[in-house]
Amino acid sequence: MNELSVFKAFGKGEKTSVSKGHLAVVYTRVSSASQTENTSLETQRKACLQYAERHGLTILKNFGQTNESATTDERMEFKIMIDFVKKCKDRVSFILVYSLERFSRNENAIWLSTQLRKLGVEVVSVTQPIDTSSPSGVMQQRILMIFNQFDNELRKAKCTAGMKEMLLQGNWPTKPPLGYDSITANGKRTIVPNERGRILRKAFEWKAEENLTCEAIRVRLARNGITLCHQRVADILRNPFYCGLISHRMLDGEIIPGNHEGLISKELFLKVNGILEQNTHGYTIKEENEAIPLKRFLRCDNCNQFLRGYIVKKKSIHYYKCSTLGCKNNRSANVLNQRFAEILEWFALDFPSDVLQLIKQQAVATFNQYSKGYIDERAVLQEKHAELNKKIARLEERLMDEEIPSELYYKYMAKYNEEKEVLESELNKATLEMSNLDDCVQNAIDFAINLPKKWLSADYNIKQRLQHLLFPDGISYNRKTDQCRTSRINFVFLYLAYLKQVMTKTKIGISTLQLEYSNFACLVAGSRIELPTLGL
Incomplete structure (x- = not known):
């Protein structure tokens, strides 16, 4: 008898299941319903089955086989698959996908794959073989996931440019507003008024001739078969689409004559909105205020509510304040804005030029491998x-x-x-063209070099986008302790901050966020670049 067997009761850690190690699930998907009719799903499934056969894996269950967008993790089949894997974590060891973009194309992919790895489940791309048993392999997989998101943003930019061009030509690119139908004949799309549109025309006439309230108009519309909420009525009356004009956020404040038929005349529309302006409550809300860019981003550490921004007119000083009644979590906007700029200093890519060149080369090489x-x-x-x-x-x-x-x-x-x-x-x-890859990577590096200055000099919208890019869950602020903290940091910037600390031999973490060095190292453990090789 082994003399140590009597001490087994004092052992730590969970015992590994005998069956764990060769069981896997398969997840396949396409982006749109039209793609489900071709052979893409079957191609993905066969490739995963062949991979499983070559590596001696047993497929426990197949998931997906449908169209789901990878820009979000709120996918029905995807959530079912993740729930199944978590429940069967003692049995399932692998999630097989055709490529990593089939798994996810958003920044949450890195976090989710890390959580699955903690359960002993690895995400395996059968067409992008990566050994995730080593720290360098994990890092490589995470970079591929980052480029999946990057590629998704590129496609979104192209789509946005196409939509803006349609708007400039007077064509509405999406589903038309209530009261209109979209008809396609001989390959040409036209937007025409329908029966509901003719009823909505009366809503404008009621407002102009009788000065009815939006609630009274809502009741009349309901009697005519159109059920709307009070706010929706006001939105319709303020929409210039109904007088033949196009207004859209992509047009940067411009108004374009539309190619569709207007329900009402421009004179009637102006008359209705003149009446609406007279009925305002005497105050306006300015959404974009350069002095308070952190509103709806900073959270109260006590009640987890977003801090709002306001101004003390006598002193001309802006403040951030929690909206919860009785909560005294407020602070000068200038102080918190400067605090955030100090936080950005930890993520600035202020490395020597030779290190920046190596980072650029690695990014280009990884992108090429991704393709x-x-x-x-x-x-x-x-x-x-x-x-x-x-x-x-x-x-x-x-x-x-x-x-x-x-x-x-x-x-x-x-x-x-x-x-x-x-x-x-x-x-x-399937053809990924990136002729200006070097320029794109260089632009990203140039932007990161002056990260704090870029934020300070940017307009309100750019600041908001940058804030949510670095800290997807926002930042919490506690007035009593005058401290900030966050639960989640964008992996790319988190890794840059960690690498910066290692290179400068800093022994503390991000003090402004109350993040200790030891905890900080754990967040990026298994994915750091070995520094001695940087000079080779």
Whole structure:
């Protein structure tokens, strides 16, 4: 008998299940409903099954097989899969995906993969093999996830540019407002008034001729079959779309003549809004105020409510204050704004030029490796495209040889052409073009070098975006202790701050956020670059 066996009762840590180590689940998805009709989902599933067979893994369950956007983790199938893995954490060891972008394309991917790793579950991309058993492998996977989000932002920027161009041409790019229908004929989309629109026209007339309140108009509309809330009525009366004009946030305050038919005349619209202006309550709310950029970002440490901003007119001094009745958590805006600028100093990329060059080279190299998944996917799609062309050629031969009637030919040719169009669309998406990658990386580095100055000199909207980029959950402030803290930091900036502390041999953490060095190191443990290799 082993003399240590009697001491097993004093052992620490959980025993590993015998079956754990070879069980996995598969998650597949596409971005849109139209893609579910092609072979992309099946391609993903087969690639995962082949990977499992090569590595001796047993598939416990398949998830996904539907269209879900990866820009958010609030996906039905994705949440079901995560819940299943957490419940079966003693059995499941791997989540197999075709590529990391199939798993997630937002900044929460790094946090979620870390939480799963703590449960003993690894996210494995079958087309981007990475050994996550080592710190460098974990770091590489996290960088790929960061570039997934980066690619998503690029696509969003392209889509935004296209929508803005449509607006400038007088065309409404999305679903039209209440009272209009979108009709597509011969490939051309037009927006026309419907029966509800003709009823809404009366709402403007009631306001102009009888000066009815929005509540009275809401009641009349309900009698005519249109049920709205009080605020919605006011929004409709203030929308210039109904007089043939287009107003949109992308137009930067401009008004564009629309190509749609207006329900009312411009004169009637102006008359209605003149009446609405006379009925205001004597105050206005200024949403964008350069003096208080941290409002709806700073939280009260006591009640977790956002701090609002206000001004003491006699002193012309702005303050942040908690909205909870009786809570005395308030502070000068100048003080907290300066405190936030000091926090940004910890994340500024003020490294020597040779280190910055190495960071840039690594970023470019990682992005190129990330694109390998697109290359593999494109090869599979090209093969299917070639097979489909052979089928089309064979169908034409059979028609010429009178082996099939023309009815069958046109039936199957239409089917093949539809499949071909979908495949060609997938081929275009699988091609990731980034000709100006060096410039983009350099611009990002240049921006990070002067991070605090950039924030101080930016306008209100840029400041808000930068704040939420670094601290997705915001920052809490306690007036009694005059301290700030946060529960979550963007991984990229967190790692830069950690690397900066290591290089400068600083023994404290981010003191302004009450973050000790030891806790700070744990946040990025397993993903740091070995410093001795930086000079090689």
